[in-house]
Structures are given as structure tokens and as C-alpha cells.
Amino acid sequence: MSTSTKEYCYKYPRSALAVDCLVFGLDEDNSLKLLLIQRSQKTFKGKWALPGGFVQLDKDASLEAAARRVLRKETGIDSKGVFLEQLYTFGSEKRDPREWTTSVIYYALINLNEYKLKASTDASDVQWFVIDNLPSLAFDHTEIVEMGINRIRGKVRYQPIGFELLPKKFTLGQLQTLYETILNEKLDRRNFFRKLRKMDIFIELEEFQEGVSHRPAKLYQFDEQKYKQLKKKGFNFEI
Amino acid sequence: MSTSTKEYCYKYPRSALAVDCLVFGLDEDNSLKLLLIQRSQKTFKGKWALPGGFVQLDKDASLEAAARRVLRKETGIDSKGVFLEQLYTFGSEKRDPREWTTSVIYYALINLNEYKLKASTDASDVQWFVIDNLPSLAFDHTEIVEMGINRIRGKVRYQPIGFELLPKKFTLGQLQTLYETILNEKLDRRNFFRKLRKMDIFIELEEFQEGVSHRPAKLYQFDEQKYKQLKKKGFNFEI
DNA sequence: GCAAAAGTGTTCACCGTACACCCATGC
DNA sequence: GCATGGGTGTACGGTGAACACTTTTGC
Numbered sequence A, B: 001m002s003t004s005t006k007e008y009c010y011k012y013p014r015s016a017l018a019v020d021c022l023v024f025g026l027d028e029d030n031s032l033k034l035l036l037i038q039r040s041q042k043t044f045k046g047k048w049a050l051p052g053g054f055v056q057l058d059k060d061a062s063l064e065a066a067a068r069r070v071l072r073k074e075t076g077i078d079s080k081g082v083f084l085e086q087l088y089t090f091g092s093e094k095r096d097p098r099e100w101t102t103s104v105i106y107y108a109l110i111n112l113n114e115y116k117l118k119a120s121t122d123a124s125d126v127q128w129f130v131i132d133n134l135p136s137l138a139f140d141h142t143e144i145v146e147m148g149i150n151r152i153r154g155k156v157r158y159q160p161i162g163f164e165l166l167p168k169k170f171t172l173g174q175l176q177t178l179y180e181t182i183l184n185e186k187l188d189r190r191n192f193f194r195k196l197r198k199m200d201i202f203i204e205l206e207e208f209q210e211g212v213s214h215r216p217a218k219l220y221q222f223d224e225q226k227y228k229q230l231k232k233k234g235f236n237f238e239i
Numbered sequence C: 001g002c003a004a005a006a007g008t009g010t011t012c013a014c015c016g017t018a019c020a021c022c023c024a025t026g027c
Numbered sequence D: 001g002c003a004t005g006g007g008t009g010t011a012c013g014g015t016g017a018a019c020a021c022t023t024t025t026g027c
Helices: A063-075 A110-120 A141-158 A172-183 A189-199 A222-234 B063-075 B112-122 B141-158 B174-184 B189-197 B222-230
Strands: A009-011 A016-027 A032-038 A052-054 A081-093 A099-108 A124-132 A202-208 A218-222 B008-010 B018-028 B032-038 B052-054 B083-092 B101-109 B128-131 B201-208 B218-222
Touching: A016 A063, A016 A110, A032 A063, A032 A202, A032 B128, A052 A063, A063 A081, A063 A099, A063 B083, A081 A141, A081 B063, A099 A110, A099 A141, A099 B101, A110 B189, A172 A189, A172 A218, A189 A202, A202 B128, B018 B063, B018 B112, B018 B141, B032 B063, B052 B063, B063 B083, B063 B101, B083 B141, B101 B141, B141 B174, B174 B189, B174 B218, B189 B201
Parallel strands: A016 A099, B018 B101
Antiparallel strands: A009 B008, A016 A032, A016 A052, A032 A124, A081 A099, A202 A218, B018 B032, B018 B052, B032 B128, B083 B101, B201 B218
């Protein structure tokens, strides 16, 4: 290994450029969770932090591509088809004790159960945490998480992103509980259901829940095609 | 001058890091305008582009500080007290023909008349353009402008940012015209006024418009204190 | 048969919308 | 006095909010 040969030189100093990911998932107990990794590098060693890494100019064609690569490498999540959006960019001389660092933050919404195995088998250093009981985090990651949660809370009301957290086929009860969890408020089931039905962006399946000790609920799917059509015509999703 | 001595070396290649600013202003004729500069550097020389520049690690403590410095240097605008928010970060290997470049974009809303002089006296290479008649722009700046306009259109409805574009004291008519311009739709004056009055976030002054050839309108001020209070109590601004 | 969640309809209050007439000023 | 935008109230319809009882299943 050529250890510390520094081959890439510039006329002016350059900020380090990283991407970090907020990975949110909804657990079976309806708690919203965040995926964290435990740091093994010496800076903040042992502390929990967001999965992230430096942008690699030779591998990454874009910031988003870097985020997807990092996500896969650090958590085992293949982000193909996963909802991933840019949140914000943090950059200052002090947020990383080593040097001036810029981090572009992305957030992902995934169906936690699909990815549960990979994350937990990977190592003890990747773990899901309930969002209102997070450990102390490295760098300014606590602030970043807070911003991410606020973004989701705001966005979920007027864009149909909640489905990303659920399995493809879900019950309206699950959807309601999801909204109640994220928004942290109770919703009236009858009004909620009526509102959703009126939107006409769900496919009502002829399948039902199984193995529940109560009346099984009908399963639904989000109809992305229809939503896109309606949006073009001026329809606005809103809960 | 030490021309091209390249003193700053790193183990891995680093992206160039720039900040660019979308500066929006409302002109007296109620058109929404954007401030552009004409490039003098050889890349895209002569083309119009967003004011921007590279982050200077020795001068800039943060990305936002960099944006404010650049704004002042390129357009003469002292951004103290100016509304400035991060829009998005663009980064890829291809958006700048020279090299892998990351640009953190900020957008500012200013009262155009206050800054008109500086921008126009500065040089022929800084100019206001009506947003729906922009010249062809350098780099991916057209895409960036589009995103910025969309952001404003969305944000203006549910956050009181419109006032940033008006003088401190304004008439409700000016405010209405502003909204009509940004949202590109007609609003009913009576309903609009009633809605605003009900919000109770305006100070009704005992001053009036002067020099108009019709009944002079009352002047108002946005009451930021009151807005903050109300927001804490769960009030949501909405037009 | 009991617990637990699913499913469904009606009433009421409030808010957004549509709409028309008089007022103060400059020229 | 006329043109121009400023200022105000009312009636209607639609939408969100509140609310209770019956249904299906597992145990």
C-alpha cells in the first residue's frame, strides 16, 4: 500500500466532500426507526453515526450515485427502487474536527422488514433505533436527524411518500397507524378512510390480511400510474 | 504571483466546491426578476450565469458564509438581513466541463429597488432579467433556476416569505399583486384581504400611499414577532 | 362468547368562494 | 367629472370534524 502518498494537488485547499444517509424504516410494532452505524475509525470511534462516506470521483458519477453506493457498502441495502431524496447540505470548518467538511445528506424511506436481515446480519455495528430514543451521535448528526424528521413530517402530508415505508400490499389501518406515528397525532378512522377513498389512487385488492385474531382487513396497493395522471391534472395529495 | 504552484495535496481527488446564488427581486412593474452576471472567465465566456464562486476555506466559515461573500463580491449586495436559504446541491462529473464540481445553491429574496443602483452601476455584466424571459445560461443553470422558481412558488403559499420582496411598508394591493405574479393566477381582492386580516400578523399603520392618482391605500408592516408567537401556538400561514 | 380491529353514514360548523357597490385621489 | 385602484359585507356550497353501531375472526 502506498500509505500516505498525496498525489492529488490543487492551487487552493479543498473541502472534504461526503454523503450521509438517513435511512428511515417502519417496524412491525409501528415505531419509526433510523438506521445507524457504529464508527470504527478513530474519529468518534465507538459512537453511533449516520451511514456515510466520502464521494469518490472515480467511482461516483453524481452525488446521488455516491449516496447509493455508500448505502450499499455500509448497510447492505441495495437502493435500487428505494425512495432517496436530498435533504440538505452541511458544510463548515468546524463540524468535523479534522478539517473543513461538506456533507450532502440524503434520506431514504424503506420497508424495514425487507431489509431487516441484511442490516442485522452485517454486524453489531449496524442497528435500527426508534427515532425518539436515539443514542448520542457523532459530529452534528443529531441536528441532521432532527431536520430529516421534520422534513418527513412536513412532506408526508402533501406527498404520497408514506407508502415507501409499507409493504406493497397494505391495509388502510396500517396506513393510518403510519400517519399517526409520523405526525404524532390521532386520526379519525372513518374520516381518514373516506379521504383516501375519495382520492382514488389506491387499488383495492380482493385479498385480505391473514393470521390476525380479528376481522381481517382488505389489502390495498398504491396506484402510482393513476397518481401521476391525477397530479398532471392539478390534483394535490393531502392528508 | 506564484501562478500555478499547486500546494494543497490530498490522497484522493476532490471535487471543486462552489456556491451559486439565485437572487430574486420584484420590480416596480410587478415583474419577478432574477439577477445574472455575464461570465468573463474563459469557460462559457460571455454567457449569462448565476452569481457564484468557489468556497474559500480560509475565508469562509460555512457554506452560507461563502454564499454571502460571493453575493457581495459579484453583485455588490450586502446580504446582512437578506433572506437567504439553501435550495439544493448539484454535484456530478459532467455538469462543469472542466472537472467534477459540486455547487451548493442558495436563493435570496430582496427588495429590488433597494439594490437596483449597485447592480446596475457595478457594470454591464450584472443585470436583472424578467424570469420568464431569461437568456440561455451557462452550465446547468437553467435547470437550477427552474428549481428555484418552483421552490418559491411552493413556499410562498405556506410561509410568509413574500414580504422579503417588498419594501418594509407596503399596501395590501402590492402584496396581492406579488402573489398573483409569483403564483401566476388571479386572486379575489376581498377574500385575499379578509384572509390576511384574519391572520393578524400585520401592523396596520396610520400612513398612506402618496402620489397615486386614486384613493391612497393604507400601509402595512409584517409583524414578525407576532408571527413567531402564533407559529409556536400551531398557527399555519397559508394563502 | 369475548376481545380486537374492520367497516360504514349522517349531521353540523366553518371556511373558501363568488360577487357589486361606494370612496378618495390626480388629472 | 372621470378614471383608477381602495375598501367593505353577504349568501352559498363544500369540506373537514365529530360521532356509534355492526361485522368478522382467533382464542
